[in-house]
Amino acid sequence: MAGGARIHLTAQGDSALSLVEPASPGPSTGTLPPAAPSKIRWSRPATLLYLAIPLSIGVLAASDPGFTAAGLASYLPTATVDVSYSFLRMSAAYLLSLAFALSYGYYAAAHRTGERVMIPILDILQSVPILGFFPIVVLVLYNLQPSGFGPNLASVILIFTSMSWNMVFGVYESLKTVPSDLREAADTFGLKGWLRFRRLLFPATVNRLVYNSVLSWTGGWFFLVEAEIFTTNGAALPGIGSFLSFAASGHNTEEFLAGLIVLVIVIALLDFLLWRPLGHYAERFRFDQAPSGEGDPILVAGTSGRFRRAASYVTRGVRTGVSRLSTPLVQLAAITVRPSRHPSARRQAVIYHLSLGTILVLVWLMLIAIIVAVYTVFSGTIMPSVRAQMLMLPLAVGFSMGRLVIAYAICLAIALPLAILMARGPRARRLGLPIVEVVASFPATALFPVIIFELVPYISPEGAAILMLMTGMIWYLFFNLLSGIRSIPPDLEEAARSFGLKGRKLLRRVLVPGVFTALITGSITAFGGGWNTLIVAEYLNVGSGQSLSVLGVGQLIDIGYAEHADGGYPLMVAALFALIATVIIVNELIWKPLYRRAVERYRYD
Amino acid sequence: MALIRVEHVDKSFASRHGSISIMQDISFEVKDSDFVAIVGPSGCGKSTLLRLIQGLDHPTAGSISFRDQKVDAVCPQMAMVFQSFALYPWLTVAQNVAFGLEALSWSPERIGSQVERYISVTGLDGFQEAYPRELSGGMRQRVGLARALAVEPAVLLMDEPFSALDPLTAESLREEVLQLWRDPQLPPDAVLLVSHNIEEAIQLADRVIVLSRRPGHILAQVDVDMPRPRDRKSSAFYDLTDRVYSLITEGGSAMASKTRPEGAPSAG
Numbered sequence: 016m017a018g019g020a021r022i023h024l025t026a027q028g029d030s031a032l033s034l035v036e037p038a039s040p041g042p043s044t045g046t047l048p049p050a051a052p053s054k055i056r057w058s059r060p061a062t063l064l065y066l067a068i069p070l071s072i073g074v075l076a077a078s079d080p081g082f083t084a085a086g087l088a089s090y091l092p093t094a095t096v097d098v099s100y101s102f103l104r105m106s107a108a109y110l111l112s113l114a115f116a117l118s119y120g121y122y123a124a125a126h127r128t129g130e131r132v133m134i135p136i137l138d139i140l141q142s143v144p145i146l147g148f149f150p151i152v153v154l155v156l157y158n159l160q161p162s163g164f165g166p167n168l169a170s171v172i173l174i175f176t177s178m179s180w181n182m183v184f185g186v187y188e189s190l191k192t193v194p195s196d197l198r199e200a201a202d203t204f205g206l207k208g209w210l211r212f213r214r215l216l217f218p219a220t221v222n223r224l225v226y227n228s229v230l231s232w233t234g235g236w237f238f239l240v241e242a243e244i245f246t247t248n249g250a251a252l253p254g255i256g257s258f259l260s261f262a263a264s265g266h267n268t269e270e271f272l273a274g275l276i277v278l279v280i281v282i283a284l285l286d287f288l289l290w291r292p293l294g295h296y297a298e299r300f301r302f303d304q305a306p307s308g309e310g311d312p313i314l315v316a317g318t319s320g321r322f323r324r325a326a327s328y329v330t331r332g333v334r335t336g337v338s339r340l341s342t343p344l345v346q347l348a349a350i351t352v353r354p355s356r357h358p359s360a361r362r363q364a365v366i367y368h369l370s371l372g373t374i375l376v377l378v379w380l381m382l383i384a385i386i387v388a389v390y391t392v393f394s395g396t397i398m399p400s401v402r403a404q405m406l407m408l409p410l411a412v413g414f415s416m417g418r419l420v421i422a423y424a425i426c427l428a429i430a431l432p433l434a435i436l437m438a439r440g441p442r443a444r445r446l447g448l449p450i451v452e453v454v455a456s457f458p459a460t461a462l463f464p465v466i467i468f469e470l471v472p473y474i475s476p477e478g479a480a481i482l483m484l485m486t487g488m489i490w491y492l493f494f495n496l497l498s499g500i501r502s503i504p505p506d507l508e509e510a511a512r513s514f515g516l517k518g519r520k521l522l523r524r525v526l527v528p529g530v531f532t533a534l535i536t537g538s539i540t541a542f543g544g545g546w547n548t549l550i551v552a553e554y555l556n557v558g559s560g561q562s563l564s565v566l567g568v569g570q571l572i573d574i575g576y577a578e579h580a581d582g583g584y585p586l587m588v589a590a591l592f593a594l595i596a597t598v599i600i601v602n603e604l605i606w607k608p609l610y611r612r613a614v615e616r617y618r619y620d
Numbered sequence: 621m622a623l624i625r626v627e628h629v630d631k632s633f634a635s636r637h638g639s640i641s642i643m644q645d646i647s648f649e650v651k652d653s654d655f656v657a658i659v660g661p662s663g664c665g666k667s668t669l670l671r672l673i674q675g676l677d678h679p680t681a682g683s684i685s686f687r688d689q690k691v692d693a694v695c696p697q698m699a700m701v702f703q704s705f706a707l708y709p710w711l712t713v714a715q716n717v718a719f720g721l722e723a724l725s726w727s728p729e730r731i732g733s734q735v736e737r738y739i740s741v742t743g744l745d746g747f748q749e750a751y752p753r754e755l756s757g758g759m760r761q762r763v764g765l766a767r768a769l770a771v772e773p774a775v776l777l778m779d780e781p782f783s784a785l786d787p788l789t790a791e792s793l794r795e796e797v798l799q800l801w802r803d804p805q806l807p808p809d810a811v812l813l814v815s816h817n818i819e820e821a822i823q824l825a826d827r828v829i830v831l832s833r834r835p836g837h838i839l840a841q842v843d844v845d846m847p848r849p850r851d852r853k854s855s856a857f858y859d860l861t862d863r864v865y866s867l868i869t870e871g872g873s874a875m876a877s878k879t880r881p882e883g884a885p886s887a888g
Binding site for chain 1 (some may be wrong): 676694699702704706709711719722724
């Protein structure tokens with residue numbers, strides 16, 4: 016949150032459209048140095064609001080008749096100890112990620128040959144749902160060392176997988192996008208070694224690194240609960256994740272709230288004492304003065320993976336195959352499509368619709384191939400019950416996709432108005448954004464048991480699963496849209512005002528096209544988060560004989576894992592591969608082309 | 621009758637060190653068929669003044685009126701040409717030119733013919749379906765100009781319109797703007813140009829308003845009594861340029877012989 020408001024906009028309270036408050040002070044005329052007051056002003060209500068969150072939790076506590084404050088307080092010491100364990104685990108995973116990101120990122124950016132192998136590998140790793148790693152890592156490490164160090168290491172590695180990829184991409188991409196004049200200036204002055212690192216490379220990466228670190232910690236908290244429970248069969252690791260999960264399964268409101276309060280305090284403290292000062296410090300290392308079309312670097316982090324070699328061969332092959340096959344079909348289908356003014360546009364639309372169908376067929380073929388492959392590998396050991404579940408796999412993938420699409424639609428319906436409200440109203444932003452930030456960084460997984468206990472009777476297991484998916488998707492959409500609206504260049508906004516564009520015309524001509532790229536990137540990252548959350552949202556055993564289970568690919572992975580000792584292993588492997596294949600196909604054939612088209616048409620330059 | 625009347629306008633902004641005054645006690649008038657240029661050092665509030673005049677922003681004190689009506693909202697009879705062009709990258713040239721007309725809720729047919737007219741007036745024929753990023757800087761600013769002229773404004777506001785262009789392109793576009801200005805068939809009635817380029821101001825305008833450095837106040841209003849086209853190499857042109865230059869650098873203490881005192885009404 017840098018100041019730098021464009022003065023002649025903010026100075027005018029009743030403006031019809033004061034939606035832009037660029038993050039960086041632009042060098043254009045009519046602006047002044049960053050306006051500090053906005054920073055000072057919003058910190059005070061923000062502090063109050065941080066306190067209001069535990070308070071509102073307290074109000075919820077009143078609904079439990081057996082609840083006493085003393086009871087809650089008695090759990091606080093244990094919760095504090097547990098949160099310290101979790102914090103240590105998170106820090107260890109973060110330091111590991113940092114070291115990994117710096118070395119991997121620097122190496123890949125500096126060496127052409129290394130880059131060609133390293134970046135595609137990373138791209139595959141980041142499109143694989145993080146929770147997909149869980150069963151494999153846990154099974155391997157648990158078998159190596161069943162007590163003490165083994166489970167702890169597994170847990171740290173799991174958190175690491177949720178933190179590291181976006182940091183590596185942050186380092187790599189910021190090094191690749193160092194403005195060439197700065198690079199050349201360093202060359203002409205002969206900067207080498209440590210000095211080059213300090214003067215050029217470190218400043219180039221630090222801004223992205225801080226930004227992506229915040230994201231990584233948020234992701235880490237989200238998966239912490241799973242990482243502390245998943246690792247052990249029975250005896251959980253001490254930590255705030257397992258603390259919350261036990262409290263929830265024991266229906267202990269006091270214990271649960273104590274854990275919640277401690278966790279919120281830790282997250283808020285980290286935000287205030289670490290990330291905000293660091294973000295402020297990193298802000299000075301920005302290269303660009305004007306807001307870029309892609310908005311915040313966060314947008315690029317999740318999406319611009321380069322799948323150059325390995326996958327592009329496959330996709331190119333598939334695409335040429337598709338287009339050759341579909342040419343006669345296109346001519347046939349063209350008759351049914353709504354006539355458009357430009358024949359080329361009509362042709363494009365037809366091809367696009369046809370290839371969507373082709374993609375689905377491709378997913379299905381892939382699934383069958385996976386099932387057949389797993390059958391042959393495990394041919395001797397597959398039990399009839401597992402076989403039956405494996406045959407459900409194509410249907411399960413379809414169900415999961417449907418659930419994701421529904422959750423996405425609801426998220427969009429909430430996030431878009433919220434983002435417009437906060438981007439356009441400085442007051443709404445000042446008051447609302449701190450809350451949204453804390454809520455967004457709070458790990459929703461900790462609340463999943465509550466959702467299952469309290470809400471399933473009202474909204475059915477299906478509704479609960481969709482609700483849980485939404486918690487893993489909505490913030491990506493919201494924050495992308497927010498920064499997208501705010502990064503519409505001020506002169507475009509001013510021109511719209513100057514020519515008197517208002518209301519729906521403003522929306523159609525300026526706002527919607529202006530956020531289109533951000534919408535696509537937000538959707539891509541939201542679906543990424545959604546695929547991840549599937550594994551917890553479709554199957555969750557919360558103890559006390561209560562569990563949630565809806566047919567889906569995430570559910571089949573979980574069932575396979577839970578029954579791995581009883582022959583569920585092939586099911587887990589098949590479902591995992593099915594999930595990974597689906598994610599990669601959808602990313603490559605739907606999202607990446609869409610993203611490329613959006614950037615081409617809607618970027619600012 | 622004055623088309624635009626600016627009276628004792630102050631503008632200041634809040635900052636961390638309290639309020640910063642951008643301009644103080646600015647008064648001048650623009651009459652029908654005036655071509656007025658505002659020059660001054662950077663940061664003297666030239667562009668802010670232009671935004672105050674259109675009503676995109678409000679003065680801290682003083683008043684601005686257009687045809688004796690106080691300007692308190694964005695004035696639709698004025699149109700702005702931006703230094704950065706401010707073209708919408710997702711709209712074609714034709715759609716960009718139609719931008720201001722859509723706000724006026726004209727019928728599509730009427731918009732279409734108006735857009736065609738101004739596209740051809742500004743020499744953009746054949747580029748209707750191109751996107752801004754496919755055009756050179758000079759062509760982009762033609763689109764900016766066409767968009768502003770298409771709404772047939774009474775006053776054309778130009779905020780450093782040639783500053784982002786290379787010198788040769790800027791020169792030829794200046795000539796074309798002058799030709800358009802002298803065509804009685806075409807709007808606008810008056811032009812207000814903001815520039816930091818003194819030669820450009822003298823080459824184009826009938827009158828040059830010279831602002832001091834921040835907080836900006838009017839040092840002088842210099843009439844340019846030279847017939848067009850003006851020869852930049854003539855001694856009269858050179859003398860005038862030199863005088864304005866001295867005014868700015870010396871803060872207006874000397875050089876009062878042929879210039880009117882601060883704030884005096886213009887003779888037009």
